[in-house]
Amino acid sequence: MRDADRALAALLLALDRCEHGRHKGDRCTGSESCNGPSVGNKFLQPGQRLGTDMYGRSIVYPKDHRVLGVVDYWVPEAARSIARPV
Numbered sequence: 231m232r233d234a235d236r237a238l239a240a241l242l243l244a245l246d247r248c249e250h251g252r253h254k255g256d257r258c259t260g261s262e263s264c265n266g267p268s269v270g271n272k273f274l275q276p277g278q279r280l281g282t283d284m285y286g287r288s289i290v291y292p293k294d295h296r297v298l299g300v301v302d303y304w305v306p307e308a309a310r311s312i313a314r315p316v
């Protein structure tokens with residue numbers, strides 16, 4: 231993986247972090263807004279549509295933060311056959 235790809239992947243994986251830098255659900259006692267498990271990114275909600283790909287399919291922020299690193303979850307219409315976590 232190229233350095234640029236690695237940096238982009240790290241950026242995408244950071245999108246679930248709260249304003250204190252903790253991943254959603256991780257321990258965060260940074261303020262009253264978390265004070266326990268991190269509430270995650272309050273500016274980007276799971277399932278929120280971000281745009282449209284070149285085929286007209288919706289690009290969405292995955293509902294499950296555990297799959298942020300799996301590109302198929304960002305374009306669910308393109309990946310209907312993939313197994314979903316329970």
Ligand SMILES: [Zn+2]
Pocket residue numbers: 248249250251252258259260261263264265268269
């Ligand atoms: Zn926090």
